[in-house]
Amino acid sequence: MSSTTEIQGFSTESGSxxxxxxxxxxxxxxxxxxxxxxxxxAFTRTNDSIEAESIQAGVLLDKTWEHVLITLVxxxxxxxxxxxxxxxxxxxxxxxxxxxxxGIANIxxxxxxxxVLVLFFLWTEWDGLWAAALPIAFYSLLPVLRNTIVGIxxxxxxxxxxxxxxxxxxxxxxxxxxxxxxxxxILAGLxxxxxxxxxxxxxxxxxxxxxxxxxxxxxxxxxxxxxxxVGAVLAVGLALLVDWVGxxxxxxxxxKGLS
Amino acid sequence: xxxxxxxxxxxxxxxxxxxxxxxxPAVKDFTMTIPAGKxxxxxxxxxxxxxxxxxxxxxxxxxxxxxxxxxxxxxxKLNGDALRRKVGYAIQQAGLFPHFTVAQNIAVVxxxxxxxxxxxxxxxxxxxxxVGLDPAVYxxxxxxxxxxxxxxxxxxARALAADPPVLLMDxxxxxxxxxxxxxxxxxxxxxxxxxxxxxxFVTHDFDEAVKLGDKIAVLGDQSTxxxxxxxxxxxANPANDMVAGFVGAGASLKQLTLLRVxxxxxxxxxxxxxxxxxxxxxLRKRMTELGKTYAxxxxxxxxxxxxxxxxxxxxxxxLATVGRPVGDMVSTQxxxxxxxxxxxxxxxxxxxxxxxxEYVGTIDINxxxxxxxxxxxxxxAGSAAS
Numbered sequence: 001m002s003s004t005t006e007i008q009g010f011s012t013e014s015g016s017x018x019x020x021x022x023x024x025x026x027x028x029x030x031x032x033x034x035x036x037x038x039x040x041x042a043f044t045r046t047n048d049s050i051e052a053e054s055i056q057a058g059v060l061l062d063k064t065w066e067h068v069l070i071t072l073v074x075x076x077x078x079x080x081x082x083x084x085x086x087x088x089x090x091x092x093x094x095x096x097x098x099x100x101x102x103g104i105a106n107i108x109x110x111x112x113x114x115x116v117l118v119l120f121f122l123w124t125e126w127d128g129l130w131a132a133a134l135p136i137a138f139y140s141l142l143p144v145l146r147n148t149i150v151g152i153x154x155x156x157x158x159x160x161x162x163x164x165x166x167x168x169x170x171x172x173x174x175x176x177x178x179x180x181x182x183x184x185x186i187l188a189g190l191x192x193x194x195x196x197x198x199x200x201x202x203x204x205x206x207x208x209x210x211x212x213x214x215x216x217x218x219x220x221x222x223x224x225x226x227x228x229x230v231g232a233v234l235a236v237g238l239a240l241l242v243d244w245v246g247x248x249x250x251x252x253x254x255x256k257g258l259s
Numbered sequence: 260x261x262x263x264x265x266x267x268x269x270x271x272x273x274x275x276x277x278x279x280x281x282x283x284p285a286v287k288d289f290t291m292t293i294p295a296g297k298x299x300x301x302x303x304x305x306x307x308x309x310x311x312x313x314x315x316x317x318x319x320x321x322x323x324x325x326x327x328x329x330x331x332x333x334x335x336k337l338n339g340d341a342l343r344r345k346v347g348y349a350i351q352q353a354g355l356f357p358h359f360t361v362a363q364n365i366a367v368v369x370x371x372x373x374x375x376x377x378x379x380x381x382x383x384x385x386x387x388x389x390v391g392l393d394p395a396v397y398x399x400x401x402x403x404x405x406x407x408x409x410x411x412x413x414x415x416a417r418a419l420a421a422d423p424p425v426l427l428m429d430x431x432x433x434x435x436x437x438x439x440x441x442x443x444x445x446x447x448x449x450x451x452x453x454x455x456x457x458x459x460f461v462t463h464d465f466d467e468a469v470k471l472g473d474k475i476a477v478l479g480d481q482s483t484x485x486x487x488x489x490x491x492x493x494x495a496n497p498a499n500d501m502v503a504g505f506v507g508a509g510a511s512l513k514q515l516t517l518l519r520v521x522x523x524x525x526x527x528x529x530x531x532x533x534x535x536x537x538x539x540x541x542l543r544k545r546m547t548e549l550g551k552t553y554a555x556x557x558x559x560x561x562x563x564x565x566x567x568x569x570x571x572x573x574x575x576x577x578l579a580t581v582g583r584p585v586g587d588m589v590s591t592q593x594x595x596x597x598x599x600x601x602x603x604x605x606x607x608x609x610x611x612x613x614x615x616x617e618y619v620g621t622i623d624i625n626x627x628x629x630x631x632x633x634x635x636x637x638x639x640a641g642s643a644a645s
Contacts, residue, residue: 162354165319165427166368166417167344180358255358257401 024251027244035237042230054218054227064234066210067201070133071242074197075190077137078144082193083186086148087174098149105142113139113200121207132201132209140196147189151182184254191246198239212238264296266457267330267424269316274325276311284323285311287481295330296455300472302462302505308482313427313461317346329425344371347426347456351433353414355402361387361413362398368421386416389450408439415447419454428460432467444470465505469494469513477502491517495631496638511631512596520598520622521591523630525611527620530554534564534578543572555610556582561617563588563610588612591619595630598622 042055053059089098108116113136120135121127155178163173179186202213215231218224271291277284286308293299301309314320316327318339327334334342355364362383369379384394390412402410411431418426432440448471451458462468468475469490476487479501486498494514497503506513530551532542535558546554546569556565556578567575567582575581587601588610601609602624613619 158350158352158354159356161319162348162350163356165317165343165348165350165354167340167342167371168367169340172371177356257358257360257403 020247020251024244024247027240027247031237031240031244035233038230038233042226045226047226048224050222051224051226054215054224055230060215060230060234063210063212063215063231064238066129066204067198067212067235067238070129070136070201070204070209070211071194071197071238073129073133074137074140074201075194077133078141078193078197079190081137082141082144082189083148086145086186087152087179089145090149090152090178102142102146102149105145108138109140109142109196111139114203114206117200117203117206127208129209131207132204132211136197136200136204139200140193143189143192143196144186145189147185147192148182151185151189152178154185155181180255181258184250184258187246187250187253191243191250194242194246195239198235198242202235264455265422265424266296266455268295269293269330269425269457269459270326270328271312271316272326274312274315274322274327276308276315276320277323284481286315286322287483289325289482289484291476291484291487293457293459294474295457297473298451298458298460298471300460300462300468300475301478302465302468302475303478303482303485304505305463307478307480309461309463309478310429312478312482313429313459316425316459317343317348317427319343344368344421345423345425347418347421347423349414349418349426349428349431351430352407353402353410353431355410355413355417357402360399360401361392361405362394364402364413365417365420367417372421382420386420389419390416391446392416406439407435408443411435411439411443412446415450419450419456424457426456426458428458430462431460433462433464440467447471465507466513469517477505491634492638495634514631514634515596515599515627516594518595518630519591520589520593520595520611523595523622523626525620525622525626529621531557531618532578533557533559533561535559537578539572539575539578539581542567542578543569546572555585555618555621557618560615563612563618585610589622590614590616595627599624599627602627 039060047055085101088094089101116135116139117132120138121131124131152174159177159181160173163177164170168176201209201211202216204211205214205217212231212235215227216235217231219226219228219231270293271289274286274289275284276286289312301313303309311320315322316329316334318334322335329342329346355361356367359367362380365383365386366379369382374382383398387394387397392409392412397405397409397413402413405413414431418428432443435443444467460468460471472490474488475490475493477485477493477498479485485505486493486502491514493502494506494510494517497506497510503510530546530549530553532545532554534556542554546552552569554567554569555563556567558564563585565578565582565584567578571582585605587604589598589601590612591614593601598609598611602622608621608623610618611620611622
């Protein structure tokens with residue numbers, strides 16, 4: 001990376017707006033159909049006692065909920081740290097240190113997720129939800145941080161000048177002009193972060209954090225393919241749903257009047 | 260009109276802007292008084308510091324040294340944000356916030372000044388009416404849904420929303436097509452007749468400066484004032500080669516746009532005759548007595564109709580059809596440029612009419628050249644005396 005703070009943003013722009021609209025309906029429908037078929041298959045086949053212990057509504061709901069919870073906590077941490085940090089790093093007085101923070105976030109993403117998770121566990125000796133959520137948040141922080149910075153930097157300087165020129169304070173310009181106009185990019189970053197988080201949350205069981213990874217692990221270790229498949233398909237379905245929610249947010253939360 | 264002036268005087272004294280790491284200041288020792296209620300244009304080549312100078316008035320750029328007072332108040336002692344809320348600011352391409360509606364854009368400064376909702380809403384409607392945008396139609400539109408000219412109008416409305424005594428305009432009409440620009444300029448002049456703000460206007464277009472300015476400051480490098488005077492004076496007598504170069508070719512023609520026919524000594528000695536009251540033979544007799552070869556035929560309401568030559572009259576039976584119809588006419592409100600156009604197309608002599616279209620005189624090429632000559636001499640004498 002160069003020493004300047006010109007950083008490329010993550011973008012989830014794909015194809016035309018019309019294609020996006022179609023995806024908005026097709027994606028959740030596909031998830032429901034696939035997950036439904038797999039569940040029907042898993043519940044109607046003859047399961048042995050080990051399989052039956054995992055493949056029951058209560059357990060699947062528990063594991064899915066744990067997975068969702070990790071994702072939500074990660075999202076909250078990522079937004080709570082990435083967006084304010086990005087805002088601070090675009091202030092003129094903080095420009096010199098921006099590359100340092102971007103560098104740290106880069107390391108977080110470049111390092112293997114499992115490594116970050118295990119190192120954090122060894123360091124803190126915590127286990128459970130927070131032991132999983134914190135390293136996963138570190139791992140998926142970069143897209144939100146980077147897109148917040150890029151989003152704010154790409155606001156037309158003439159608008160910032162106009163805002164200051166008619167008497168807005170610096171914070172007024174930041175919160176009423178720069179951040180709202182950066183929201184589309186911030187949301188695109190959040191969507192990428194969330195998809196990363198859902199995927200990585202399958203590793204949470206290593207630190208006793210629960211989640212759908214546990215089903216995959218059980219199925220693999222005890223050689224029960226049906227448990228493994230149910231866990232994997234639910235994780236994939238959840239990732240697609242989270243991506244879909246991200247798309248919905250991008251569609252409806254962006255500032256009006258831009259298109 | 261003096262009691263209607265809502266603008267205040269701006270004074271800049273020895274204002275200098277030096278950027279760190281540069282040897283020469285961007286603006287050097289700038290001193291100028293901008294009279295209350297007038298439009299003062301800062302004009303000069305790119306990079307001469309005219310925008311920097313203007314931006315120091317509302318302290319978007321902090322002066323390195325010097326004094327700036329607005330209406331007697333020391334601008335450098337005020338809080339910068341508070342100062343800028345009292346100084347209107349309009350920029351090129353309007354600088355409207357794309358995620359705000361037209362109404363929200365106009366309401367920004369009143370909102371910053373904590374006006375109550377009702378007052379803001381009324382003010383938004385009032386401002387939209389003022390700049391010629393129907394509130395019912397445009398209030399809730401976003402800037403992207405407006406044409407360039409409409410955006411610029413909203414920009415002006417936003418700058419004026421809190422009724423600031425001073426308005427700074429940074430090449431506001433630079434990015435619109437020439438026709439729209441002309442309309443916006445006319446509208447600014449119309450607004451100014453009503454509002455009488457103190458307007459500081461930056462442009463690099465000298466024609467725009469001549470059209471809008473009560474006074475023009477031609478600036479050179481480091482914002483040094485080459486000449487600060489009325490457009491008439493600058494056109495008649497550029498202070499130095501740099502100003503002359505900036506005024507460009509056609510200074511005399513540009514001067515003609517500043518003068519009205521009513522300001523010059525047009526002739527009122529043409530022989531006129533009211534058609535229904537006279538016959539061709541009577542007119543012929545009068546013309547030979549007075550030694551005139553041409554006469555102007557008027558209708559019952561004294562409006563010019565036809566030019567007749569004395570020899571046309573021998574064969575004519577009525578004055579209503581004799582001679583040739585009067586072509587281009589000018590009114591006393593017309594500019595001398597329009598008059599010159601009429602003189603050229605009429606072949607040496609154009610008819611001047613009053614406010615109801617009645618004959619008041621004629622104007623010819625000598626009147627125009629004498630006027631220009633006289634202006635030059637006046638401004639020469641003026642600059643020699645000072």
